[in-house]
Amino acid sequence: MSRVLGSAPAPLLRRILLQGKYEALTMLRNGEQLILAVVLPLMALVGLTVTPLLDGLGGTRVDVAVPGILALCAMSTAFTGQGISTGFDRRYGVLRFLSTTPLGRTGLITGKILAVLAVLLLQVLVVGAVAFVLGWQPTTAGWVPALALLVLGAAAFTALGLLVAGTVRPEATLAITNLLWILLGALGGIVIPAERLPGPAQELVHFLPSGALGEALRDAFLAGTFNGGATLILLLWTAIAGAAAIRWFKWN
Amino acid sequence: MRSPDSPVLSITGLIKDVGPLASLDGKMLRVVSGVSLAAEPGQVTALLGANGAGKTTTIECAQGLQRRSGGSVSLLGQDPDTAGAELRSRVGVMLQDGGLPPSARPIPLLKHIAGMYKDPWPVDELIGRLGIDAFSRTTVRRLSGGQRQRLALAAALAGNPEVLFLDEPSAGLDPQSRQLVFELISELRDAGMGIVLTTHLMDDAQRLADYVYIIDAGRNVAEGTVAQLLQRNISADAAQEHIRTLLFESRPGLDFTGVLPATVDVREARAGSYSVTGALTPEDLAALTAWWAAHGIMPGSMSLEARSLEDVFLDISGREIR
Numbered sequence: 088m089s090r091v092l093g094s095a096p097a098p099l100l101r102r103i104l105l106q107g108k109y110e111a112l113t114m115l116r117n118g119e120q121l122i123l124a125v126v127l128p129l130m131a132l133v134g135l136t137v138t139p140l141l142d143g144l145g146g147t148r149v150d151v152a153v154p155g156i157l158a159l160c161a162m163s164t165a166f167t168g169q170g171i172s173t174g175f176d177r178r179y180g181v182l183r184f185l186s187t188t189p190l191g192r193t194g195l196i197t198g199k200i201l202a203v204l205a206v207l208l209l210q211v212l213v214v215g216a217v218a219f220v221l222g223w224q225p226t227t228a229g230w231v232p233a234l235a236l237l238v239l240g241a242a243a244f245t246a247l248g249l250l251v252a253g254t255v256r257p258e259a260t261l262a263i264t265n266l267l268w269i270l271l272g273a274l275g276g277i278v279i280p281a282e283r284l285p286g287p288a289q290e291l292v293h294f295l296p297s298g299a300l301g302e303a304l305r306d307a308f309l310a311g312t313f314n315g316g317a318t319l320i321l322l323l324w325t326a327i328a329g330a331a332a333i334r335w336f337k338w339n
Numbered sequence: 340m341r342s343p344d345s346p347v348l349s350i351t352g353l354i355k356d357v358g359p360l361a362s363l364d365g366k367m368l369r370v371v372s373g374v375s376l377a378a379e380p381g382q383v384t385a386l387l388g389a390n391g392a393g394k395t396t397t398i399e400c401a402q403g404l405q406r407r408s409g410g411s412v413s414l415l416g417q418d419p420d421t422a423g424a425e426l427r428s429r430v431g432v433m434l435q436d437g438g439l440p441p442s443a444r445p446i447p448l449l450k451h452i453a454g455m456y457k458d459p460w461p462v463d464e465l466i467g468r469l470g471i472d473a474f475s476r477t478t479v480r481r482l483s484g485g486q487r488q489r490l491a492l493a494a495a496l497a498g499n500p501e502v503l504f505l506d507e508p509s510a511g512l513d514p515q516s517r518q519l520v521f522e523l524i525s526e527l528r529d530a531g532m533g534i535v536l537t538t539h540l541m542d543d544a545q546r547l548a549d550y551v552y553i554i555d556a557g558r559n560v561a562e563g564t565v566a567q568l569l570q571r572n573i574s575a576d577a578a579q580e581h582i583r584t585l586l587f588e589s590r591p592g593l594d595f596t597g598v599l600p601a602t603v604d605v606r607e608a609r610a611g612s613y614s615v616t617g618a619l620t621p622e623d624l625a626a627l628t629a630w631w632a633a634h635g636i637m638p639g640s641m642s643l644e645a646r647s648l649e650d651v652f653l654d655i656s657g658r659e660i661r
Contacts, residue, residue, distance in 0.1 A: 092532055093501045095457040096424040105454045113442065176440060184438025187402055188498070189424040189455045338404075 096189030106190055106198025111205040113172070120168045123268070124206060125213055128163065131278060132156045132214065136221050144280060146309050153218045153225070154233070154304035155278035158240060160210040162271065162297060165203045165241040167264040170248030173199065174260035177252060182338050192338070196249070203241050211237070228311030233304055239321050240300035246328035247296065253336030277301040293317075296324045346377040347415055347502045347533030348384075348401055354409030355396050355557075370396050372557045373410070378550075380501070380533040383524065385548035387538055387652065393557040394537035395435060398504050401535070402432055415502060428456055431500035435507050437491045441480035445471050445490050448479070449497060456498040465493045470519060484511025492520060496527075503527065505536040509543050521547060541648040551648075553655055560655050568651050585615040585624075587641035589631075598630045599623055611639075 096102065114120050135141055135152035144151045176182050186192045211234075215223075225233075252260045271277055274288060276298030281289045292298030293316075303317035355371040371393040378384035386394040399405040401412050403419030412419055417426050439448065446466065453459035466472055469489045474482060482490065488511055495503060508524070509517050524547060528534055538544055544551050545565055553561040553568070561568060591610035599605060603617030615627075631638065 092499060092530065094428050094459060094498045096428040097455055097457050099424070102424075102455050105451060109451050113440070117442070179441060180434050180436040180438035181440045183404055184432065184434055184494070187404065187427060187430070187432040187434075188452060189428045191424055191427060194424075 099194070102190050102194050103197045103201065106185075106194060107201030107205060110172075110199055110202035114164070114168055114202060114206050115209075117168075117172075120172075123163045123167055124160065124210055128156050128160050128210070128214060129217055131159065131272075132217060132221070135278070140279065140283070144282065147222065147224070149218060149221045149223045150225070150309060151280070151305065152278070153214070153223050154308045155280070155301045156214055156218075157211060157233075157237060158277045158297070158300040158304050159272055160214060161207055161237055161240045161300065162244050162268060162277065164206045164210065165244035166248040167268045168206075169199060169203055169245055170252045170264040171257070171261050173249060173252035174255075174257035177338065178257045180339070186338065199249075200242070200245055203245055204238065207237065207241055225308040226311035229307035229309070232311075232313045233307040236300065236303045236307060236318065236321070239318065239325065240296065240304075243296045243300075243321050243324040243328065246325050246332055249336060250328050250332040253332055253338075271295065271297040275301075280305065294320060296321060299324075345416075346413075347380050348378040348535060349376070349413045350397065350401060350410065351375050351412075352410035353397060353400055353407055353412065355393075355400055355405065356408040370557055371400070374552075374554060374557070374559055375410075376552045376559065376562070378502075378533050378535045381528060381531045382549040383528050383534045383536065383547050385536050385538060385544040385551045386554050387541070387544045387548075387551050387648075388554035390539055392539075392554045394539075394554050395506055397554065398506060398535060398537055402430070402504055403427075404432075428498055429501045431495035431498060431503045433488075433491045433495040433503075433505045433508065435510070437479075437487050439479045439487065439491060439494065441478065443479050444476065445479070445482075445493075446475050448490075449493055452494050452497045458499065459497050460499040462497070465496060468523065469493045470516075483513075485513045485516035488512055489516055489520065492523070500532065502533045502535065505534065507538060508536055509538070509540060541652060545648050553652060555655065561651070565648060568648060569645070582617065582645070583619045584644045585613075585619060585627075585641065586644070587613050588639035589613065589636055593636075595627070595630075598626055 114124070132152055136148045141148050141151040173182070182195065185195050190198070248264060251263055255263070273279070274284060274292075275295050276284065276292030277300065280301065281292050281298060284292060293302070299317040299320040303314040303321070306312045306314040306317075353371050353374045354369065356367040356369050358367040359365045360368050374393065374397050376384070376386070386397060388394050396405060400407040401414055401419060403422065406420055414422070415426060415429055419426065446462070449462045449465065449471075453462050466475065469492060471490060471493060474486050477486075479487065479490070488508065492505070492508070495505070505524075508520060512520060524534060528549075536543070536547070548565060550564055551562065551568060552559050588611055591607070593613070595605050599615065600617075600623065603615055603619060603623070606614050608614055
């Protein structure tokens with residue numbers, strides 16, 4: 088065998104993009120994740136436009152529903168989907184193996200974040216297309232703050248998902264992230280605005296990442312306004328969960 | 340810069356504490372206490388020891404997967420705890436648990452990993468060399484143990500590394516895969532790769548290793564070439580007395596009373612599988628073969644060994660079960 092041993096790493100950007108693409112394709116090929124990421128949000132969207140649940144909140148049913156559904160999409164992909172796949176990657180030693188390649192730990196995490204953003208973009212396109220068919224009329228001025236908030240929300244939920252995935256067994260991650268998705272989805276102020284929740288929950292949900300993201304997106308798309316308070320709450324969740332994940336994430 | 344002849348890996352006084360552990364009243368547990376070793380390019384260096392001896396912890400500290408508590412590690416002249424992608428691109432790692440995503444298919448996975456390197460080992464060549472084409476459409480979760488190990492080896496080689504770490508490389512390998520993997524390891528060694536492997540199998544070490552470190556309870560207890568280790572601890576008396584182990588396969592239930600001297604130890608480990616250990620003389624062998632001839636017995640196989648690496652290992656690390 089005549090070969091010159093030794094290689095050099097591919098450029099950093101290429102490694103991260105490759106990992107992002109690989110993880111995004113893995114997510115999109117996973118049937119359960121696809122149900123969580125696309126099918127359930129679309130069912131919720133249709134459900135909310137044919138029932139009177141959101142009537143009287145200052146817009147048509149579909150206009151009030153869509154921002155919450157987009158927030159739900161961010162939670163599906165960044166928190167539940169990402170958390171579960173990272174938890175199992177940790178179990179099977181995938182994180183450890185990839186961290187020995189030139190990709191490294193930082194590249195691996197950056198790749199995961201890219202994958203979340205790529206899948207989220209596809210979700211926005213699909214949900215947006217269905218919403219337009221259902222008569223969605225978003226405020227034009229709302230698009231820029233809304234997209235920025237979606238990215239921030241994805242960051243907060245990714246940090247939370249990684250925190251769960253990096254500290255408990257994958258079976259527990261599966262249970263926790265799915266349960267929280269249902270609980271926060273139904274009662275966390277994400278799809279159903281705080282005003283329609285039972286009294287004690289109303290105050291609480293403003294401080295949850297779900298409530299903050301849902302509220303801020305509704306403000307953006309319904310009124311074209313930027314909700315500073317909710318943005319601050321999302322930033323805090325991102326910073327605290329991110330720091331906790333960096334501190335306690337176990338690679339094996 | 341490393342000169343061509345300097346070790347690819349050198350570890351001095353490695354210490355690794357884990358914990359605090361609730362089972363030790365919140366104290367730390369020292370799993371590696373002062374391991375030192377060096378691995379040369381173009382050689383297979385084996386860390387031999389029982390399960391739990393600290394072999395995996397030692398090489399994971401060398402790979403930068405675990406942070407050491409003390410001592411120093413130099414991998415290709417760099418500290419793995421602080422080195423970056425440049426060092427990782429020159430080192431291949433095959434983990435004990437494989438570390439491959441269960442839902443992946445072999446070829447896209449290998450192409451993905453190869454993409455992390457500037458000048459990877461051509462994936463097609465690796466696939467052919469390790470017989471991966473035979474199961475290229477199967478997901479990792481459905482592969483047999485041997486197929487998974489071969490894929491994990493291909494993944495470790497994707498970057499055409501200068502140093503290759505193999506943690507228990509023959510675990511789960513069927514005889515054909517084992518042959519294939521061992522041949523490849525020998526070729527890579529001849530090409531100049533520095534190979535560091537851990538194993539609890541004496542046979543692996545005996546067949547593959549140029550240099551062996553025996554690790555027990557987190558320390559090095561012996562080192563040398565296989566031949567040097569086999570010579571170790573044989574007293575002059577024992578050598579003169581021709582302490583030998585004769586292994587042979589024959590008909591079950593044979594009784595050698597009166598054929599062999601009462602001082603040698605005759606055992607039938609499995610039905611028809613005998614081992615005779617003791618100060619055997621040429622006359623004893625002649626008596627045994629004459630007895631076989633008289634009874635029309637032809638052994639299925641037989642071998643005579645001065646000492647096995649297993650004996651050396653047991654002598655050093657003790658024979659009690661831990």
